[in-house]
Amino acid sequence: MKKLKGFIVKEFFHIFRDYRTILILFGMPIMQIMLFGFAITNEIKNAKIAVLDHSKDELSRKLVEQISASEYFTLYANLQNVEEMKTAFEEAKIKQAIIIEKGFAENLYKTNQANIQIISDATEPNTANTLSNYTQVVIRNFQQDLNKQQQSGVMQIEAEVQMRYNEKLKGVFLFVPGLITIILMLVSAMMTSISITKEKEMGTMEILLVSPLKPFQLILAKVIPYLLLSFLNACIILILGNYVFGVPVKGNLILLLAESMLFIITALSLGIFISTRTDSQQVALMVSLMGLMLPTIMLSGFIFPIENMPLPLQVISNIIPAKWFIIIVKSIMLKGSSFIYVWKETLILLGFTTLFIGLSVKNFKIRLA
Amino acid sequence: MNNSENRPAVKVNKLTRQFGDFYAVKEITFEVNKGEIFGFLGANGAGKSTAMRMLTGLLAPSSGEATVAGYDVYKEAEKIKKNIGYMSQRFSLYEDLTVLENIKFYGGIYGLSNQQIKQKSEELVEKLNLHEVSKSLLSGLPLGWKQKLAFSVALLHDPEIIFLDEPTGGVDPVTRRQFWKLIYEASDSGITVFVTTHYMDEAEYCNRISMMVAGEIAALGSPNELKKQYGVDSMDEVFVKIARPSN
Amino acid sequence: MRKIRFILEKEFRQIFRNRGMLPIIFVMPIVQLLILANAATFDIKNIKIIILDQDHSTFSKRLVSNVNASPYFALQEPSDNTEQAEAALKEEKSDMYVVIPPDFEKDLIKEQNADVQMIINAIDGSKAGLASAYFANLLANFNVEMASSYGLKSNAMLTSNSNSKSIAVTNSNWYNQFLNYKFYMVPGILVLLVTMIGAFLSSMNIVREKEIGTIEQLNVTPIKNYEFIIGKLLPFWLIGLFELGLGLTLAKIFYSIPIEGSLVIIFGFAGIYLLAVLGMGLLISTITETQQQSMFISWFFLVIFILLSGLFTAIENMPEWAQRITLFNPVRYFIEVTRMVMLKGAGFSAVKSQFVVMLTFAFCLNLLAILRYRKTAS
Numbered sequence A: 001m002k003k004l005k006g007f008i009v010k011e012f013f014h015i016f017r018d019y020r021t022i023l024i025l026f027g028m029p030i031m032q033i034m035l036f037g038f039a040i041t042n043e044i045k046n047a048k049i050a051v052l053d054h055s056k057d058e059l060s061r062k063l064v065e066q067i068s069a070s071e072y073f074t075l076y077a078n079l080q081n082v083e084e085m086k087t088a089f090e091e092a093k094i095k096q097a098i099i100i101e102k103g104f105a106e107n108l109y110k111t112n113q114a115n116i117q118i119i120s121d122a123t124e125p126n127t128a129n130t131l132s133n134y135t136q137v138v139i140r141n142f143q144q145d146l147n148k149q150q151q152s153g154v155m156q157i158e159a160e161v162q163m164r165y166n167e168k169l170k171g172v173f174l175f176v177p178g179l180i181t182i183i184l185m186l187v188s189a190m191m192t193s194i195s196i197t198k199e200k201e202m203g204t205m206e207i208l209l210v211s212p213l214k215p216f217q218l219i220l221a222k223v224i225p226y227l228l229l230s231f232l233n234a235c236i237i238l239i240l241g242n243y244v245f246g247v248p249v250k251g252n253l254i255l256l257l258a259e260s261m262l263f264i265i266t267a268l269s270l271g272i273f274i275s276t277r278t279d280s281q282q283v284a285l286m287v288s289l290m291g292l293m294l295p296t297i298m299l300s301g302f303i304f305p306i307e308n309m310p311l312p313l314q315v316i317s318n319i320i321p322a323k324w325f326i327i328i329v330k331s332i333m334l335k336g337s338s339f340i341y342v343w344k345e346t347l348i349l350l351g352f353t354t355l356f357i358g359l360s361v362k363n364f365k366i367r368l369a
Numbered sequence B: 001m002n003n004s005e006n007r008p009a010v011k012v013n014k015l016t017r018q019f020g021d022f023y024a025v026k027e028i029t030f031e032v033n034k035g036e037i038f039g040f041l042g043a044n045g046a047g048k049s050t051a052m053r054m055l056t057g058l059l060a061p062s063s064g065e066a067t068v069a070g071y072d073v074y075k076e077a078e079k080i081k082k083n084i085g086y087m088s089q090r091f092s093l094y095e096d097l098t099v100l101e102n103i104k105f106y107g108g109i110y111g112l113s114n115q116q117i118k119q120k121s122e123e124l125v126e127k128l129n130l131h132e133v134s135k136s137l138l139s140g141l142p143l144g145w146k147q148k149l150a151f152s153v154a155l156l157h158d159p160e161i162i163f164l165d166e167p168t169g170g171v172d173p174v175t176r177r178q179f180w181k182l183i184y185e186a187s188d189s190g191i192t193v194f195v196t197t198h199y200m201d202e203a204e205y206c207n208r209i210s211m212m213v214a215g216e217i218a219a220l221g222s223p224n225e226l227k228k229q230y231g232v233d234s235m236d237e238v239f240v241k242i243a244r245p246s247n
Numbered sequence C: 001m002r003k004i005r006f007i008l009e010k011e012f013r014q015i016f017r018n019r020g021m022l023p024i025i026f027v028m029p030i031v032q033l034l035i036l037a038n039a040a041t042f043d044i045k046n047i048k049i050i051i052l053d054q055d056h057s058t059f060s061k062r063l064v065s066n067v068n069a070s071p072y073f074a075l076q077e078p079s080d081n082t083e084q085a086e087a088a089l090k091e092e093k094s095d096m097y098v099v100i101p102p103d104f105e106k107d108l109i110k111e112q113n114a115d116v117q118m119i120i121n122a123i124d125g126s127k128a129g130l131a132s133a134y135f136a137n138l139l140a141n142f143n144v145e146m147a148s149s150y151g152l153k154s155n156a157m158l159t160s161n162s163n164s165k166s167i168a169v170t171n172s173n174w175y176n177q178f179l180n181y182k183f184y185m186v187p188g189i190l191v192l193l194v195t196m197i198g199a200f201l202s203s204m205n206i207v208r209e210k211e212i213g214t215i216e217q218l219n220v221t222p223i224k225n226y227e228f229i230i231g232k233l234l235p236f237w238l239i240g241l242f243e244l245g246l247g248l249t250l251a252k253i254f255y256s257i258p259i260e261g262s263l264v265i266i267f268g269f270a271g272i273y274l275l276a277v278l279g280m281g282l283l284i285s286t287i288t289e290t291q292q293q294s295m296f297i298s299w300f301f302l303v304i305f306i307l308l309s310g311l312f313t314a315i316e317n318m319p320e321w322a323q324r325i326t327l328f329n330p331v332r333y334f335i336e337v338t339r340m341v342m343l344k345g346a347g348f349s350a351v352k353s354q355f356v357v358m359l360t361f362a363f364c365l366n367l368l369a370i371l372r373y374r375k376t377a378s
Helices: A002-017 A019-039 A058-069 A082-090 A104-111 A125-150 A171-202 A204-209 A215-243 A253-277 A281-299 A311-317 A321-335 A339-368 B048-055 B077-083 B099-109 B114-128 B143-154 B173-188 B223-230 B235-243 C002-017 C021-036 C058-069 C082-090 C104-111 C125-151 C155-163 C181-212 C214-219 C225-255 C263-287 C291-307 C320-326 C330-344 C348-372
Strands: A047-053 A073-078 A096-100 A113-121 A156-164 B010-019 B022-032 B037-042 B063-068 B084-087 B161-165 B192-197 B208-213 B216-221 C047-053 C073-075 C096-100 C113-121 C166-174
Touching (some): A002 A215, A019 C291, A047 A058, A047 A125, A058 A073, A058 A125, A073 A082, A082 A096, A082 C330, A096 A125, A113 A125, A171 A253, A171 A281, A215 A253, A253 A321, A281 A311, A281 C181, B010 B048, B022 B048, B022 B208, B022 B216, B048 B063, B048 B192, B077 B084, B099 B143, B208 B223, B208 B235, B216 B235, C021 C225, C047 C125, C058 C096, C082 C096, C181 C263, C181 C330, C225 C263, C225 C348, C263 C291
Parallel strands (some): A113 C166, B037 B192, B037 B208, B161 B192, C047 C073
Antiparallel strands (some): B010 B063, C096 C113
């Protein structure tokens, strides 16, 4: 045990001697969380739109005024003709154009019926869809106001909306758990896989293997420093999330920390597994970065809701450990769930860890035999 | 001027390299004559490698003067590089290339023509008896072979001087002797050899040696001169006397 | 210049000889492209909804059946009480629940006014916003529907209904009529993959020679800085362009991605873009000592580049300062250009400014890399 301790201390020295690694290890996640916490958002604000008003009457002007008053939109231009609109779209100056037919007010007064066309730049389908929905809401309200002025007695069902767990619909609530996950996953897996393959590449692994330490202790010694550092990282991110972005921790903090620890161990064991499969740092790095980056971002539910994906992908998403951790973090932090709500996810993470370690031990034995 | 037969191959005057307060090399002065085997001896950390790195243009000197093959190390580093060969204690060929591919690559970047590369490759394989392994990856070859190959590759472009930084580190005595045979052959063909080592028996193979202690040259001369000067029988004893004067 | 040929030959040999790397460079990205293309959809359909009908009237049943018929909502097993509905929300068994109060029908007929309550899981704010908008829409339609069917019996309602003005809204989605997310994601993912391959490989390259020690041997040769950098850069440049071509071909075959504009513009831009990315990689490689460091630094930048590229979340939604940061993000420009050229068929004049910016990036980064690469330590 004493030997093991000495070894762990040596690993710590290795990490701390290089100030650049330390800077990277702590500075970068902090910078990333700060940057993305503010910058990544699905909330649509000030989307640039243009209006092609063929009518230019009192009502159409009022409608345009109401649309541009919405915080969702910024009126980029009043267009004169369709050609101008096409150019604006092609040069990506606007996201949406609203065309008001000729004689808009006249039609409304005479026939009770008028037409508006919404044209969206659907190269970004999500934005297109959301913007057109928002515009329709504004138009509907406009229409209701018109009708209210002259009559009473239309049936009206009013909806009272409660936004649960995130009253102000802050994007940060969704992204902080995701960012914690991605940073922990990539940093932990990459750091272990590379530090072990480096010893292999340099040939120092063989020297260590003939030392009185058992291979298991050896790996432990390599991993423990990263475990502690990653855990510290997780704490820093949680604190920032809470104080800077107001993301609450409604549930039990100890539970949250314990689950983070478990997830870090999962990621570390994945790193160990990668390192038992290859001798070269390059391969280890490419697998843990190229192999993990996009799938973790895209299939974990971080940005794209898993339930909207086609079924095969929903199945595949189950093998992404990050998916389960994001569920756990969201439940504990935002919903205040207790362990009975997340035991299934916890068990799955434990299963992944056991699997990675088991496979690593197997690979390791084959190599030695 | 550079082709003058009389100028020394290497001329060093008060060359110094500082890292902060620490003098890795302090005001060393010496000359290496054409065609001789000049040994640079000293314990680990005595400043041998630092001195050599300055002469090969890998490290900028802090002060002092030096010319290599008649070129100034400050202003004409790139010209020096055309005229020297270098082989370091760290193995310097590509493990994931074959013997022939390594030769081709280094020949190519020294500007040899395809004809020359082909001819040199054949000569080299013949000389080192690498017929059977010429198309295998270097990673599979014994260290001794690799080092001999690295030495020969460093001579591909017929340099005027070859710098060897602890070339025989980590190989067995038999291989070391074979390696020195190669060095002698190179020397016989007129190439100046500048070699650092901490094996004192290798010092006996040199025409002249300089002993470095703590960044300074403590002794300079032929092995016999030095032995006579210190009144001992072997270079080992010379080294002990110089390095630890109190003993 | 002839020397560059030898460096190229060596680099290619080393790349293609590394059995572990080949699948990572050529297979993994393509598999990811084809699989992940399906992952990206913000399309909100089948919002899981529970309706707590406390009225059990004709009106409330009609509303429930309207919800059931909507493609946006997936009606779940009804709950008996608020606690149950609340628990379902917590366990993610539903995304929202709606409470129809007792006397819903009565109030509506008597006072022409009734309330329902909508409780939505708002952790994903944008999804919650859309869910509430969809439900409000559904209610609005329900209002009209009830008014007209009920209006037959109520004279007042009939007249008021026929008097009410309505604005018909038609919606057209240009450049991607059916809001196909793949059209939008596939070029974007391809850009990201090509970027990662290029940046990671190039940032590891020189530093690897440092680690194994061969860099010293190269530094004592008369090779010029620019020859060295070009020799290191070109192989990855070619691999990047090859990968882009392969990816586009497969995207065309599997997902019928439209290519409205000119491929020459795409590849022309990609060529300059890759120079910039590789220049960045090489620059990182020259300022670091170990592969670990260089990968970590390039990882840091790539995560930022990827998340701020506008692919996953739109740039114009970001705060002003973050939008300004994206001006220094090369990935952003490439995604813009692929979108504009491939989907909108934009010509060169529309993307001229992106070309200029990218050329500047490429020039500066490579110049820095060449200057930073020192054969002599000082």
